[in-house]
Amino acid sequence: MLSAPENELLCRVEGEAPMGRLMRRHWVPAIMSEQLAPDGAPVRVQLFGEKLVAFRDSNGKTGLLGESCPHRKASLAFGRNEECGLRCLYHGWKFDTDGNVVDMPSEPKASALPEKAKHLSYPTRESGGFVWTYMGPLEAIPEFEAPPWAPHDATRISIAKIELPCNWAQIMEGQIDSAHSSTLHSSDMRPAKGEATSKGEYWVRPSTDKNPRIQVQLTNYGMRYAAIRRPITNASTHDYVRITTFVAPFFALIAPVNSYNLTTVIVPRSDSSSYFHFIAWADADQPGIDTDAWRKFCYLVVGVDVDDHFRPIKRHAHNNYLQDRALMADGTSFPGVPGIPNQDIMMWESMGPIADRTQERLGASDIAIVQFRRSMLDAVRVFQEEGRVIGQVEPHIPQVKLRSYQGVVEKSVPWRTLGASDEEVQVLAGIEDDEMEGAAA
Numbered sequence: 001m002l003s004a005p006e007n008e009l010l011c012r013v014e015g016e017a018p019m020g021r022l023m024r025r026h027w028v029p030a031i032m033s034e035q036l037a038p039d040g041a042p043v044r045v046q047l048f049g050e051k052l053v054a055f056r057d058s059n060g061k062t063g064l065l066g067e068s069c070p071h072r073k074a075s076l077a078f079g080r081n082e083e084c085g086l087r088c089l090y091h092g093w094k095f096d097t098d099g100n101v102v103d104m105p106s107e108p109k110a111s112a113l114p115e116k117a118k119h120l121s122y123p124t125r126e127s128g129g130f131v132w133t134y135m136g137p138l139e140a141i142p143e144f145e146a147p148p149w150a151p152h153d154a155t156r157i158s159i160a161k162i163e164l165p166c167n168w169a170q171i172m173e174g175q176i177d178s179a180h181s182s183t184l185h186s187s188d189m190r191p192a193k194g195e196a197t198s199k200g201e202y203w204v205r206p207s208t209d210k211n212p213r214i215q216v217q218l219t220n221y222g223m224r225y226a227a228i229r230r231p232i233t234n235a236s237t238h239d240y241v242r243i244t245t246f247v248a249p250f251f252a253l254i255a256p257v258n259s260y261n262l263t264t265v266i267v268p269r270s271d272s273s274s275y276f277h278f279i280a281w282a283d284a285d286q287p288g289i290d291t292d293a294w295r296k297f298c299y300l301v302v303g304v305d306v307d308d309h310f311r312p313i314k315r316h317a318h319n320n321y322l323q324d325r326a327l328m329a330d331g332t333s334f335p336g337v338p339g340i341p342n343q344d345i346m347m348w349e350s351m352g353p354i355a356d357r358t359q360e361r362l363g364a365s366d367i368a369i370v371q372f373r374r375s376m377l378d379a380v381r382v383f384q385e386e387g388r389v390i391g392q393v394e395p396h397i398p399q400v401k402l403r404s405y406q407g408v409v410e411k412s413v414p415w416r417t418l419g420a421s422d423e424e425v426q427v428l429a430g431i432e433d434d435e436m437e438g439a440a441a
Helices: 004-011 018-023 168-175 178-182 291-298 317-322 325-329 340-350 364-386 422-440
Strands: 027-032 043-047 050-056 062-066 101-103 124-127 130-134 156-164 189-191 203-205 213-218 222-229 238-247 251-254 261-270 273-282 405-410
Touching (some): 004 018, 004 168, 004 364, 027 043, 027 050, 027 261, 043 261, 062 124, 062 130, 156 291, 156 340, 168 238, 168 251, 168 261, 168 340, 168 364, 178 222, 178 364, 213 364, 222 364, 291 340
Parallel strands (some): 189 203
Antiparallel strands (some): 027 130, 043 050, 050 062, 124 130, 222 238, 238 251, 238 405, 251 261
């Protein structure tokens, strides 16, 4: 449970809100690369309440500009994207990807206005299926690095996306809440002996335990936590361990299945809306899943479940997400809604645009949620008081070295190094020693 001021500090991201200012100090996954074609239609993007427009010019370079033309504030989303620039339809002012005015047909040739009218623009990079942007002060811009789901150029990445009318924090809390998967997703994550695998239309995992023990490991980039369950076999000597890695402030690396790794990316549009991305990615030793099959598995198919701008068109709160009570009654579907993301969305949106955490009653299964809130509130206070940015302090672990984990292990095996790269093991050991010394002091 949080106080009302704490809830505001955690959730608000618009304008000068401290959490939004902290997030702007990171490279932000603004839009999927597939949404922008050379000389194609510009796309509206909203980040932290700020209205922007993204486009790809004739040479393939991406740009992210303020949506309103600086001349008379008409929307550049209607503009012509041609000949290496975005031209406003109203009076023809044209801007390159850096916001420079390259043509101003409504003004005299000798006018000095073009030099004075440089438009708002943010730098961009491309990696891992996204166009990224940095929206903080340029003197503090961090070096861009590839995200965890793009460790190699050959990594196969499939992304499902949907725009949601609720705050980023309640969505992120859903990513670090392993206990709910045993109930809400029980029809799609079915118990079975063996390893956690993908069976096409559902996943299986080797446990019937709905009451996991939650343990948290703090890191300087966020946190890792383990959900420890009794396995179906050898329960007296082994544990079934699922590790989720939270990389502040936008990513959660979910426990993988045999065919692919899993990541979620949550980006705030505003205080009360977000972009949610569910990513399946595979390296050479994994079968993977292609984008069409992944979106079908998630029930987030473009033109069926979401429109061309990834807004929901089939299941939403106004039709109760087409929840099927008959399927619930006959045992076919516990939640009555198909697709793991849709089941979660039904829960997140039902909390309201911004969840009221002052009225909650938390339990032992919510330990990771509590730690997430503390970590992010501490991070924003440190940022305000000292200027330090979570994830941008030494020792730094390259994001491509971060991983999640799932597996059945002997009870004597310490979970804190499971799935971690050699680089992360070294850093985590140092962090743990610091914490132990501090506790002893």
